[in-house]
Amino acid sequence: MIPYGKQDISQQDIEAVIEVLQSDFLTQGPNVPAFENALTSNVGAKHALAMNSATSALHAACLALGLGKGDRLWTTPVTFVASANAGLYCGAKIDFVDIDPETYNMCPKQLEKKLIEAQLKGTLPKVLVPVHLCGQSCDMRAIQHLCMEYDVKIIEDASHAIGGSYLGGPIGNCAYSDITVFSFHPVKIVTTGEGGAALTNDDQLAEKMALYRGHGITRDQNMMTEPSHGSWYYQQIELGYNYRMTDIQAALGISQMHRLSEFVSKRHQIALRYNVLLEGLPVEVPFQLDDTYSGLHLYVIRLKLDDIQRSHKHIFEGLREKGIGVNVHYIPVHLQPHYSAMGFQLGDFPESEKYYSEAISLPMYPNLSEDDQDRVIEVLTSLLVSK
Incomplete structure (x- = not known):
């Protein structure tokens, strides 16, 4: 069988993973921040938060943008269910914007029409998730222009699109969005075995996503409600999740990013x-x-x-x-x-x-x-x- 997609694992990839297996860190170690640095260096975003899947990254992104019960998230019908499910996880209502028949991506003209109607009805979305289907960017300049007019936050679902570019800039630089999400599933362009990342240029959004990724726990004294009890002390200040990427995954990702x-x-x-x-x-x-x-x-x-x-x-x-x-x-x-x-x-x-x-x-x-x-x-x- 000739598969529709397949990972490309080199000897260098294998050696990178073996090195971690022989180290002191299998879960949270130096390779996770190193992988995040590789991502930001490649696409030009300020922050990258590596996670255990793109679905986790989408959920954390929605939470960081304050999506909640009674809010609305719009995305495209032609995507994997995770793009919409992330909104459901937050208690939001979901709706869709039809595609452009040429690009198969979210159609800006359909988006404009739907936003005008939603404003009249009082049903505007809080978050829009355009999906870069097959790896080709949506028309993000047009989409951003509309979202700014109607005060809608944007999460680019770029699960298919790392290594691509739009208007001369790398996809993932968040020039036209609040947050961009990548996937590193085995059939994607680069893989960490399973994994994802959320990228942003906003310090506060990065801080929030880091909390949601790690159980809502912080060791930062500035974020605590009382003085630290000692060097062991931490506080849970949000209801978070275990969405962290392991050092094993990150080591594979670093090696893959070289190619x-x-x-x-x-x-x-x-x-x-x-x-x-x-x-x-x-x-x-x-x-x-x-x-x-x-x-x-x-x-x-x-x-x-x-x-x-x-x-x-x-x-x-x-x-x-x-x-x-x-x-x-x-x-x-x-x-x-x-x-x-x-x-x-x-x-x-x-x-x-x-x-x-x-x-x-x-x-x-x-x-x-x-x-x-x-x-x-x-x-x-x-x-x-x-x-």
């Missing part, structure tokens, strides 16, 4: 080759927004179903049967039973639903060989053009 540019460059080479190999077939290849450089976590094609005369399911399962580990990213969140029970239904977000009916993620990872890529196209072609 970030190489990973993304290889992904672009693979994507360009896919673009050529797919010419003439009844599919749409990914669109690139001007002034962006995608991290290319995913390579998603859309089937021209009217030309194929076969179903989405037929093509998908035909690829799987021939050992091509394709996937679909994603089932629109509003169609999940948990969200349908809240009142969402088919037809609410037509562009997202149309995308879902046509999208297939082809294998995309740095060490995908040309032979394997040729095999993907061979099988796909046979399914698309056979009578």
Whole structure:
């Protein structure tokens, strides 16, 4: 089986992890802050808070922005459920903004329309979570302009997008948002095995997220309610969580970050080759927004179903049967039973639903060989053009 995504672990990565296993620190040690420094140095943000998953980072980010019961969080339907669930964890109400049919990201025009309507109804969101699907940045300048007008905080869900850029700046620099979140799951661009991070330029938000990450506990005398009892003393001043990243994970992340540019460059080479190999077939290849450089976590094609005369399911399962580990990213969140029970239904977000009916993620990872890529196209072609 050729998988849709796969980690690339080098001997250097292995040695970095072994070094930690042989050290005095397996959980909270020097590698965690070193990994955070690697992230801030790479993207230019002031603070990075490494966590045990991107979901944890999203939750901590929502908490730091004060999202709570009675508030609203909006995101895109075309994302993993965590982007919306983070708001539910805080007791907030969730809604969605439909996608742009070219970029598959949150559509600024749809956002503007929905904000105007929400202002009239008194239902404006407190937090917006645009998702950089496949690694390509949303049109953050347009989104930020609207959010400033309506006093909405922004969390960029850049789980797919480390190594990418927007308007000449690295994704993650928080130039257009309050907080940016990365994922380091094994199929992502760089991995820590499992993990995530929240980045911000705001000192207070960083301080709050650090508290939520570590049980709400502090050893900082300036934050305590009474003088310290001694060097052992700490206080829990918030209800926090155990969202910390281990030193083992961080060591792998540091090693992987050395190859970030190489990973993304290889992904672009693979994507360009896919673009050529797919010419003439009844599919749409990914669109690139001007002034962006995608991290290319995913390579998603859309089937021209009217030309194929076969179903989405037929093509998908035909690829799987021939050992091509394709996937679909994603089932629109509003169609999940948990969200349908809240009142969402088919037809609410037509562009997202149309995308879902046509999208297939082809294998995309740095060490995908040309032979394997040729095999993907061979099988796909046979399914698309056979009578």
